[in-house]
Amino acid sequence: MSLNRVIMLADCQSFYASVEKAEHPEYHDRPLVVAGDPERRSGIILAACPIAKSFGVTTAERLGDSLAKCPDLVIIRPRMQLYIDISMRITNIYQSYTDLVEPYSIDEQFLDVTGSLHLYGTPEELAHHIQTHIQSELGIYTRFGIAENKILAKTACDNFAKKNESGIFVLTKDRLHETLWTLPVAKMFMVGSRMTRHFNAMGMETIGKVAETPLEKLKQLMRRKFGKNSDINAELYWRIANGLDDSPVTPGTHSVAPKAIGHMMTLPRDYGKLEEIKVVLLELTELVCQRCRGKGYMGHVVSVGCMGADYDHPTGFNRQMKMDDPTNVTNQVYRAAVELLLRHWDGYPVRKVGVSLSQFSSDDEYQLSLFDPHRDKTMALERATDAIKQKYGDAIILRAVSITPAGQALHRSEKIGGHYK
Ligand SMILES: [Mg+2]
Structure with a gap:
């Protein structure tokens, strides 16, 4: 059976570790990990090369545990900017095969090759061609899930291509029952x-x-x-x-990483009570985090701004703080935002509120905080909520506080670009 559309999800194996190995040929045959804090045995493994994995080392475990399994481990401190740069170079290579390339995370990208496939032969042949290209140019091994839509391509990659000798798997609709x-x-x-x-x-x-x-x-x-x-x-x-998904491959979603992602809201009246301002702060934080999650970013720095209505006699503040770890989890960012508000609000009525996140890293590899074992689940839950909102509109799922008189989220979601639908 042939495919209606030909969508690929291309994944880089052990991405951070592979980049470091390409940068350090002397470690080619050594077990290597990238770890959050190499000085401390409590640091977390962000990526492990296949040799390290053969010793039982796994992503997200503590460095101390990895060293117990594999005392010869080469430990490298993460270099996020380098990984972002290499990720963009990989995007550029994919773009030489099709203009429909959508980065899904720092090491996974969707390609719609429906229009260019005829130049290269079968989907497998094209995937193999790109795989060889990336390997010879950057020394990174890529795996390809291929199907007629994004969800099936992702499934094909995670469950089948990664276990395949070739690193390539085509998942057709007529074989769903056996795959x-x-x-x-x-x-x-x-x-x-x-x-x-x-x-x-x-x-x-x-x-x-x-x-x-x-x-x-x-x-x-x-x-x-x-x-x-x-x-x-x-x-x-x-x-x-059932493998049904009509979402298109949307190019350029995060080809250029922004410096900050923020939302600003002008309120319908002055808000003078702390509790009211907190409601809006939560709604704005949710919007900001939702956008970050959609782009696969975690921010390290949160900024909060509050301004009074009288712009000739400015009141309010605009301050930022660095959180313990980069995050895109709404409640974690909200906690920091409230802290800023409590510390800097002068008590004058507020008419304008803004929240933004900056200093991004990717949320793909683990940046687990040891103190929050539930974070992984929280992130999965938020991803699911985001997907539903994207499909059915932001008002489909609201936090309870948004239904209080101070809430603006319901009102906002009924408007598009300042106009009601
Ligand atoms: Mg990967």
Whole structure:
């Protein structure tokens, strides 16, 4: 069966570690890791090369644990700017094959090669060609999941291409029952450990079981657990399980990393109470974090600005602080934003509020904080919420505070570019 569209998800193997190995040929045959804080044994492994992995070293574990398994480990401090630069060079190489290239994270990019495929032969031949190109130019090994849409391409890469000798796997719709559908539901796109437990409790152990459940039945089952608002989630999961996805490959999403991502809001009246300002602060933080998550960035510095209504007699403040770790988790950024507000607000009424994040790194490889074991789950949950909002509009999921009189999110989402829909 041929593909309607030919979408590739190209992934770089052990990206940070591979970049460092290419930069340090003397370590070619050595086990190498990139670790958050090489001076401390409590530092976290951000990436491990395949040799290190063969000793049992894994991403996100503590350096001390890795050294216990592999005392000869070469440990390198992360160089984010270098990784971003190499990621852009890889984008440039992909762009020499198609203009439809969408970076998904620092080491994964979608390519729509439907229009250029005829110049190169079969999808596998083209993938192999690009793979060789990247390897010879940058010394990095890439793997390719190929399918007719993005979700299937991603699934093909993560579950099949990475385990393949060739690093290339084509997932066609007519073979879903012997590929995608055999996988445990935990391997499903957008499904984390919490949803896995729910699906298992509903008797669905594999992705195939979700796919074969009639949509109306799945909605009923999910309503029993999550209430009547869960219909859209049911449909989303059902579509993913059935390999349905119409989203286009959108070029240039983060080809140039911005310096900061921020949102500013002018309020309908003066806000004089701390609690009211905090509501708006949370809504703005949510918007900023949502955009960062969409682009795969984590910010290290949060800025908050508050201004009074009388611009001739300015009141308010504009201050920033560095958080302990880079993050795009709404609650973590919000905590820091509130701290800034409490520290610097002069108590005068506020008419304009702004929040921004800067000093970005990628959220792809782990930057786990040891003090927050739930962060991984939080990030997965927020990604899922973002996807639903993107599809159905921001107002589909609101925080409870947004329904209070101070909230602006519902009002805002009914407007586009300052105009009502
Ligand atoms: Mg990778």
